[in-house]
Amino acid sequence: MAIDPRVTIITGASRGFGAAIARELAERGHQAVATMRNPDRDGAAVVKGYEGNIQVTRCDVTDTSTVESAVAFALERHGRIDAVVNNAGYGLIGAIEELQDEELHRLMDTNVTGVIRMVRAVMPAMRRQGGGKILNVSSLAGRISGPAFGGYCGSKHALEGLSEALRYEVAPFGVEVSLITVGAFRTSIQWTGNELTRTLREGRSLYQEPCEAFIQGEKDRATLLPGPRSVAAVIADAVEFADPLPLRIPVGFDTSRVEAVRAKMTDDEFAAMISGMRNTGFPGSWFGTVERQQKEGVL
Amino acid sequence: MSVAPQVVLITGASRGFGAVATRELADRGHQIVATMRNPDRDGPAVFKGYEKNIQVTQCDVTDDATVQAAVAAAIERHGRIDVLVNNAGQSLIGAVEELADDEFRALLDVNLVGCLRLIRAVVPHMRRRRSGKILNISSQAGRMGGPMVGAYCASKFALEGMSEALRYELAPWDIQVVLVQPGIVQTDHLYSSMILAAALREGLSVYQGPGEALIAGLRKDGARRQGPRTVASTIADLVEIEDPLPLRLPVSDDAVRNLNQRAAMTDDEWEARLWAMRDEGYPGSYFRAVAEQASP
Numbered sequence: 001m002a003i004d005p006r007v008t009i010i011t012g013a014s015r016g017f018g019a020a021i022a023r024e025l026a027e028r029g030h031q032a033v034a035t036m037r038n039p040d041r042d043g044a045a046v047v048k049g050y051e052g053n054i055q056v057t058r059c060d061v062t063d064t065s066t067v068e069s070a071v072a073f074a075l076e077r078h079g080r081i082d083a084v085v086n087n088a089g090y091g092l093i094g095a096i097e098e099l100q101d102e103e104l105h106r107l108m109d110t111n112v113t114g115v116i117r118m119v120r121a122v123m124p125a126m127r128r129q130g131g132g133k134i135l136n137v138s139s140l141a142g143r144i145s146g147p148a149f150g151g152y153c154g155s156k157h158a159l160e161g162l163s164e165a166l167r168y169e170v171a172p173f174g175v176e177v178s179l180i181t182v183g184a185f186r187t188s189i190q191w192t193g194n195e196l197t198r199t200l201r202e203g204r205s206l207y208q209e210p211c212e213a214f215i216q217g218e219k220d221r222a223t224l225l226p227g228p229r230s231v232a233a234v235i236a237d238a239v240e241f242a243d244p245l246p247l248r249i250p251v252g253f254d255t256s257r258v259e260a261v262r263a264k265m266t267d268d269e270f271a272a273m274i275s276g277m278r279n280t281g282f283p284g285s286w287f288g289t290v291e292r293q294q295k296e297g298v299l
Numbered sequence: 300m301s302v303a304p305q306v307v308l309i310t311g312a313s314r315g316f317g318a319v320a321t322r323e324l325a326d327r328g329h330q331i332v333a334t335m336r337n338p339d340r341d342g343p344a345v346f347k348g349y350e351k352n353i354q355v356t357q358c359d360v361t362d363d364a365t366v367q368a369a370v371a372a373a374i375e376r377h378g379r380i381d382v383l384v385n386n387a388g389q390s391l392i393g394a395v396e397e398l399a400d401d402e403f404r405a406l407l408d409v410n411l412v413g414c415l416r417l418i419r420a421v422v423p424h425m426r427r428r429r430s431g432k433i434l435n436i437s438s439q440a441g442r443m444g445g446p447m448v449g450a451y452c453a454s455k456f457a458l459e460g461m462s463e464a465l466r467y468e469l470a471p472w473d474i475q476v477v478l479v480q481p482g483i484v485q486t487d488h489l490y491s492s493m494i495l496a497a498a499l500r501e502g503l504s505v506y507q508g509p510g511e512a513l514i515a516g517l518r519k520d521g522a523r524r525q526g527p528r529t530v531a532s533t534i535a536d537l538v539e540i541e542d543p544l545p546l547r548l549p550v551s552d553d554a555v556r557n558l559n560q561r562a563a564m565t566d567d568e569w570e571a572r573l574w575a576m577r578d579e580g581y582p583g584s585y586f587r588a589v590a591e592q593a594s595p
Contacts, residue, residue: 064400096465097422101363101412108407112453116398123396141460150464154411157460161452164444166395168573169506172589207468247566263562267546275467290471299471
């Protein structure tokens, strides 16, 4: 495929998917504006070897002024923005009942409002250009939900609803919106980007044991999972495609399978299936621990 | 069905589903702690005729102290809460691109964090008794996104995701979590309580024409659709039913039909169907306005 170089702005590009996306695009000859909170610390490793194709600039998606300045930087440098990859985000582990107001608000502020800030900033340019692509990095957690991960699932569900609405709104301007549904990867949020609720961190959660089993299960499993390269490649493909993009683009060995199973099952069947899991990863680790605690009379 | 009187705490009981559900439950003999922001103004119309069954209590779901006080008052009065109905909610009409941070945060603070505050306050009491029901009033918009309602959809999608997780978390104590999904229902939401994003309200929106067409479409739909009684009596049924409750319950014919079709269609099929709509209701009014703009 011989494609004109595209200008793409990526959030959360200091590591993980974001860094891999920037480098994949650069490798294909595109221009990537890799944004991150701390370019002095994290920028050099991302740029290295692609100095002509990657520009690092500071952007904290929770701070509107830095989002606007990053977009202004990209426009000044390249005169246009063909695609934006809203990748910045983090996970939060802990039971719903123990989430504090600010813990949930902060999570939404990064994972959802952060996307709105970028959309606000790039849309005037994309409208002027007569087109563009907004690629929002979502997750299976935007489609299904599980215990100990409700805050994160809530934020990704919200991103899905928001993106579906946005897609209808900006289509008349030639702007496409797609959700990249990311499944299990080593650099996925389950491995590197998780925070714990305060209650859990301080060891006084009512759900301490099942949550810790969940965390350990994810850590054990993560070492066996692939790195971010295929996610980066799929997103680079989406940047390059001339054909219309679908609303959802699944990536990962398990993603389409889980979505297909979920779509065929009723809520009851799906809940019965995952509640019956006793594997050491998620969610078996959670349900197995709860079952043991019930037998021991702890719960 | 002869059911022992249940103690129900319901938020947003001043109007709409909340007020009608409160009176429906009272009529069936239950005890309802009906919470609202302004009981002096809105309370009497809600409890009138059911003074023994309805206790109106002040509670603003965005204020944790009032949430805790309302739950404490219910426990002091009745010794327990059998059912929590998270009904308080707001809508917000406006394009995603034009949402201000504060507008979105304020919406989430009511529709999402508001439910969380009640859950935190009520669950310890339900856990002690190893039983309870949490009915979260979602929407068909919790499963399908549409133009100009992206913020509302996001808040309800988030509520759905969190409720599904919560259901697993609370199952060991036999506390059930249910999402009630109304369609378009004729309530104040469509009229006096409709909140517009500033850009649209001030006539400055890039989406002004289609946005206004969509509002007119919603109101047109509302005018020919049923009022809140169906949703209210379904909530009352869920309070009474002893069988295990489902995770999701669509209520009203449009929600059932839309959610069934949505589930049976691919994303592409569903989108093509919406883009082809030209009716005067929601969302046809929006897509028609966009099509007319595109071909002057």
